Amino acid sequence: MFKWLHPLAKPETLYHFCGRLFPWLMLSAVSILLFGNIWGLVFAPPDYQQFDTVRIIYIHVPAALLSMSTYTMMAIAAFIALVWQVKVAQWSVLAIAPIGAVFTAISLLTGMAWGKPMWGTWWEWDARLTSQLILLFLYLGVIALYGAFSDRQTGGKVASLLALIGIVNVPIIHFSVEWWNTLHQGASITKFDSPSVHPSMLWPLLISLLGFYLLMLALVCLRLRTAILEHEQHRPWVRATLGGH
Amino acid sequence: MVMTFLRRELVLLGRQKADWLNPLLFFIIVLTLFPLGVGPEPNQLRIMAPGIVWIAALLSVLLAAERLFRDDYRNGVIEQLVASRQGLMAFVLAKAAANWLSTGLPLVLLSPVVAMLLGVESAAFVAMMLTLLLGTPLLSILSVLGAALTMSADKGGILLALLILPLYIPLLIFASAAIEAASMGLPYSGQLAILVAMLFLALALVPLAVASALRINVS
Amino acid sequence: MTDFLRARGLSCIRQDRVLFQALDLELSPGQLLQIQGKNGAGKSSLLRLLAGLSTPDDGEILFQGQPLAVQAEHYAASLCYIGHHSGIHEQLTAMENIAFWRAAYQLPYSDSMQLLGSLGLAGLEDVPCRMLSAGQQRRVSLARLWLTKAPLWILDEPFTALDQQAIQRLQQCFHQHLAAEGAIIVTTHQALSQDFPSLRTMELAYRW
Numbered sequence: 001m002f003k004w005l006h007p008l009a010k011p012e013t014l015y016h017f018c019g020r021l022f023p024w025l026m027l028s029a030v031s032i033l034l035f036g037n038i039w040g041l042v043f044a045p046p047d048y049q050q051f052d053t054v055r056i057i058y059i060h061v062p063a064a065l066l067s068m069s070t071y072t073m074m075a076i077a078a079f080i081a082l083v084w085q086v087k088v089a090q091w092s093v094l095a096i097a098p099i100g101a102v103f104t105a106i107s108l109l110t111g112m113a114w115g116k117p118m119w120g121t122w123w124e125w126d127a128r129l130t131s132q133l134i135l136l137f138l139y140l141g142v143i144a145l146y147g148a149f150s151d152r153q154t155g156g157k158v159a160s161l162l163a164l165i166g167i168v169n170v171p172i173i174h175f176s177v178e179w180w181n182t183l184h185q186g187a188s189i190t191k192f193d194s195p196s197v198h199p200s201m202l203w204p205l206l207i208s209l210l211g212f213y214l215l216m217l218a219l220v221c222l223r224l225r226t227a228i229l230e231h232e233q234h235r236p237w238v239r240a241t242l243g244g245h
Numbered sequence: 246m247v248m249t250f251l252r253r254e255l256v257l258l259g260r261q262k263a264d265w266l267n268p269l270l271f272f273i274i275v276l277t278l279f280p281l282g283v284g285p286e287p288n289q290l291r292i293m294a295p296g297i298v299w300i301a302a303l304l305s306v307l308l309a310a311e312r313l314f315r316d317d318y319r320n321g322v323i324e325q326l327v328a329s330r331q332g333l334m335a336f337v338l339a340k341a342a343a344n345w346l347s348t349g350l351p352l353v354l355l356s357p358v359v360a361m362l363l364g365v366e367s368a369a370f371v372a373m374m375l376t377l378l379l380g381t382p383l384l385s386i387l388s389v390l391g392a393a394l395t396m397s398a399d400k401g402g403i404l405l406a407l408l409i410l411p412l413y414i415p416l417l418i419f420a421s422a423a424i425e426a427a428s429m430g431l432p433y434s435g436q437l438a439i440l441v442a443m444l445f446l447a448l449a450l451v452p453l454a455v456a457s458a459l460r461i462n463v464s
Numbered sequence: 465m466t467d468f469l470r471a472r473g474l475s476c477i478r479q480d481r482v483l484f485q486a487l488d489l490e491l492s493p494g495q496l497l498q499i500q501g502k503n504g505a506g507k508s509s510l511l512r513l514l515a516g517l518s519t520p521d522d523g524e525i526l527f528q529g530q531p532l533a534v535q536a537e538h539y540a541a542s543l544c545y546i547g548h549h550s551g552i553h554e555q556l557t558a559m560e561n562i563a564f565w566r567a568a569y570q571l572p573y574s575d576s577m578q579l580l581g582s583l584g585l586a587g588l589e590d591v592p593c594r595m596l597s598a599g600q601q602r603r604v605s606l607a608r609l610w611l612t613k614a615p616l617w618i619l620d621e622p623f624t625a626l627d628q629q630a631i632q633r634l635q636q637c638f639h640q641h642l643a644a645e646g647a648i649i650v651t652t653h654q655a656l657s658q659d660f661p662s663l664r665t666m667e668l669a670y671r672w
Contacts, residue, residue, distance in 0.1 A: 082457070085519060137411045144407055148398035151479065157461040158394055162408065165390070165454055169412055172443070176415035180422070234480055249567035253560065260555045260592070321549025328515045328547075330540035332568030464518035 009086045012237045015228045018221040025221060029214035036207030044204050056114045058205055062212035064107035067135060068170075070100035070216060074142075075167035078160035088224075090156040091231060093163055094146055095223035099216060101139035108132055131177045138166045152231070246335040247342075254343030264312055265347035272305040272352060276359055287364050294363040295424035298373060302352050303384065303413050307406055309348045310388030313340060314396045314459075323396070324463045337455045341382075341389045349381030365428075372427030376420040379440040386444075386451045387412050393458035415443060468492045468647055469514070469616065473523035476509050483509050484668060487523070493615065493645040496638060496660050498652060501668030507651040508548050508620055510668065514649060515545040515618050544569075544614040548621060550605040554594035558585060558604045561593060562611070571611050579610055584630065598625040609637055617641065617648045631657065 008014045040058035074096040081090035111129060112122045123129065142159045149155030232238050258265055279297045280290055290297075317323050326332045356377055360370045391409035398404060423436035471489040475482065483506030491497050501507050512518050514525060516532050516539060525532050527539050552561040562576045580589050583603045593601055602625045609617065623631050635658040638648055642662060656663065 134411050134414060137407070141408045141411065144404055145394065145398070148395065148400055148404050150399055151397075154397060154461060154464065157464070158398075158458065161454065161458055161461060162394060165412075168450065169415075172415050173411070176418045180418045234477075234482070246567050246570065249563065253556065253564050256560065257553065257555055316553060316555075319549070320553060321547050321551040322553060324517065324547050324549065325545060325551040326568060328517055328540065328543065328545040329568055330537060331570065336568075464512075 009088055011088055011228045011232050011235075012241075014088050015225055015241075018225045018228075022218055022221040022225070025214050025218035029211055029218050032207060032214060033211030036204050036209075036211050040201070040204035040208055044201050045198075053114055053117050054201075056110050057201075058208045060107055060110040060114060061205060062209040063103045063110065064132065065209065066212050066216055067100060067104035067107055067132065069213075070096060070103060071135065071139070071163075071167065071170065073220075074100060074163050078163040078167075081160045082157065082164065087231070088228065090153075090160055091227040092220070092224050093142070093160045094156060095227050096220055097139055097142045097146075097159075097163070099219050099223065101136060101143065103212075103216070104132060104136040104139060108136065127178045127180060130180075131174045134173050134177070135170065138170070142166070246332065247338050250332075250336055250339035251342055254339050255346070258343060258347050265309060265351070268305040268309040268348055269351050269355070271308055272301050272355065275301040275304060276362060280363075291364050291366070291428075294360075294365045295369070295373060295421045295428075297363065298356070298359055298377075299380075299417055299420050302377065302381065303410070303417065305352070306344075306348050306381070306384040306388050307391075307409060309344065310392045310409070311402060311405055313344060313389060313392035318396050318462070323459055327460050327463050333456050333459065334452060337389065337393075337452050337459070341386050341452075344389060345382050345385040349377075349385050352381055353377045368430060369424050369428035372424045372433055375437060376423050376440060379437060379444060380416050380420045383416055383440070383444045383447050384413065386447045390451050390455050390458070393455045393462070396459065397462040416440070419443075467526065467529045470526045471514065471523065472526070474510070474513060474520045474525070475522040476506060476513060477521045478506075478509060482671065484671075485522075489514075489666070491647050491649065493647050494642050495647050495662045495664065496642060497647075497649045498656065498663060498665045499649065499668060500652070500665060502670045505668040505670040507668055511545075511547070511618050511620050511649065511651060515543060515547075516540065517545075542614050543616050543618065544608060544612040545618045546605060546608065546620065546622065550601055552593050552601060552605050555592055557590045557592055558596075558607075559589045561604055562607055565608050566611060569608075569612060569614075571613070574611060576607075579607055580604075583607060583610075583633070599627055599630065602626055603630060606634060609634075609641075615646045617646065617650075619648065619650045621651055621653075623652055623654070 008017060037058055041055050044055070044058075046054060074093055077089045077092045077096060080086050081093060108129070111132070115124060116122050142163050145162050146155045146159040149158065229238060229242075276297065279293070279301075283289065283293065314323065326336055353374065356374055357370075359365075360373060365373060387409055388405075390412075391405045394408060395405050419436045419439050423433040423440070426433040426436065469489075469491040471487065474487040474489070475485040477483065487510070489497070499507050499510065509518075513520050516525075516536060527535065527542070532539050551565075552558075553564075556564070558580055559576055562580070565571075566573075566576075577589060580586065583606075585600060585603060588596060588600065593604060596604070602622075606622060609619075622634060626634065635656060638660070639658070641648060642660070
């Protein structure tokens with residue numbers, strides 16, 4: 001595995017690798033998302049209590065799950081960047097951060113839109129909402145910290161360090177907020193032995209989730225390619241590849 | 246080595262009194278603003294007191310954090326400590342200790358006055374003292390971390406708040422919970438134990454992160 | 465033993481600008497290496513690479529035959545680096561600054577008062593450094609060279625702001641260090657006024 005990964009640390013190789021991967025990821029993401037979301041939003045049965053408002057879960061739940069896994073992905077990249085001094089890992093931290101922030105924001109906004117009819121309020125100081133909001137702050141902190149340095153390399157390293165500090169803090173923040181106040185319903189999909197979601201709704205949800213994951217990976221590939229070009233613009237291979245001057 | 250460094254930090258604080266006096270004044274002023282903002286109703290103030298005190302403490306520690314490494318960075322002390330390696334960790338610990346002695350400890354000492362201003366009862370008052378005593382060292386350690394991260398950044402100030410305030414949240418939750426429990430006559434040793442646990446965890450991990458942040462910032 | 469300090473194929477890129485590329489460098493005990501070049505040619509960046517402060521974008525640095533990364537502590541202990549900034553705190557007195565550096569480098573006790581006197585700072589030991597002139601501040605910062613036992617010195621523009629007498633004094637100190645099998649890397653704009661038999665110079669070209 002390491003042997004296979006190692007050449008990818010070279011910017012040029014990774015650029016072409018992402019370039020080859022991107023169309024497939026994007027194509028499958030779009031088709032799976034269309035399939036899953038149309039199934040979920042149009043054909044899946046409405047909830048017996050929540051009626052049609054439940055349909056927002058086909059976007060809300062994948063976005064919320066992705067916000068966490070994207071953060072984990074970013075932290076792993078940050079770890080590689082700091083421990084083995086791999087430059088492309090450092091660039092991918094900054095490539096991933098805004099995507100994660102957007103997913104976090106989507107999960108918050110859809111959650112609010114659902115909360116208004118169901119809980120009767122746009123915002124409730126509940127544990128999950130609060131920790132999601134703090135997660136958004138952590139993402140924004142990483143992005144802002146990178147932006148504050150005129151030297152991009154220092155900025156990238158410091159932002160990676162912050163991402164790593166964040167991942168240590170995420171569970172602490174999560175549990176303390178949980179302990180502080182809980183109103184949000186518990187996890188629904190992860191209880192696989194006795195899923196509290198009916199299969200007719202679970203399947204479109206899982207398919208949407210897969211679609212969102214693929215979309216995230218496709219976007220990461222795209223942003224990483226841009227970041228590589230930006231950082232390596234003076235290297236000969238970039239000129240050779242782009243054919244310009 | 247830590248003691249020599251700590252003595253140096255204290256000498257510096259003695260010569261730059263504004264560095265630690267201003268945050269203290271800020272703490273008192275924020276506290277006087279709250280009754281003006283939310284109304285002077287004594288019962289309401291008593292309920293809100295723990296939160297108010299802690300938020301004012303967070304903000305004033307944050308205010309003191311900004312200048313922590315600035316001078317030593319500008320005149321190259323940090324750069325040369327990083328090159329010599331052995332002094333760096335002791336330097337970080339001395340900074341955190343000096344920051345607590347100059348900002349955290351005065352807040353603890355000021356808390357009787359604060360309690361009087363906000364009409365806190367004696368049970369809650371003891372809890373407030375204890376949480377401040379255990380919580381302010383953690384605040385100092387985390388603000389050293391924030392200052393180290395943003396040391397060579399072009400714009401410090403607001404950025405520091407954005408980075409560090411989310412990390413303060415667990416501390417804020419458990420400290421206010423302890424004071425609230427105390428004011429209702431409930432035991433609160435559990436919350437205090439969690440504060441101690443967080444403090445030790447931070448003491449173990451944060452200096453490492455600070456040292457590497459300093460290293461990155463001078464590279 | 466020629467393998468005291470050796471750098472191979474170093475390159476350094478700052479803010480998308482290649483400062484130097486494929487640079488080789490070798491230093492043995494008793495040698496003085498003077499690095500010259502225009503402003504912005506990358507002299508300071510090279511010294512910072514050699515001091516282990518930053519990592520090269522390409523190439524490697526070996527100390528006593530081993531890469532820096534595997535023996536960072538040992539290398540740091542063998543090194544006295546005085547950078548472009550003085551490393552003295554302006555609010556502290558000369559004595560306090562020296563006490564700080566003595567603690568940081570864990571140097572044995574010696575008479576700082578006498579040392580400062582010999583550097584022409586007698587009577588100024590207890591004045592905060594911000595009251596001193598630039599040249600006097602530079603002397604306080606260079607005082608470390610008389611205290612340290614490190615075999616390798618890396619000095620960035622040590623002669624800046626010094627008067628003739630202090631420049632001579634510093635070069636005598638170089639002589640002593642080289643005679644004791646030490647090695648020095650120094651950047652300067654002007655040529656050294658004293659004669660060093662082991663002197664080698666290196667020119668860094670400014671490039672776009």
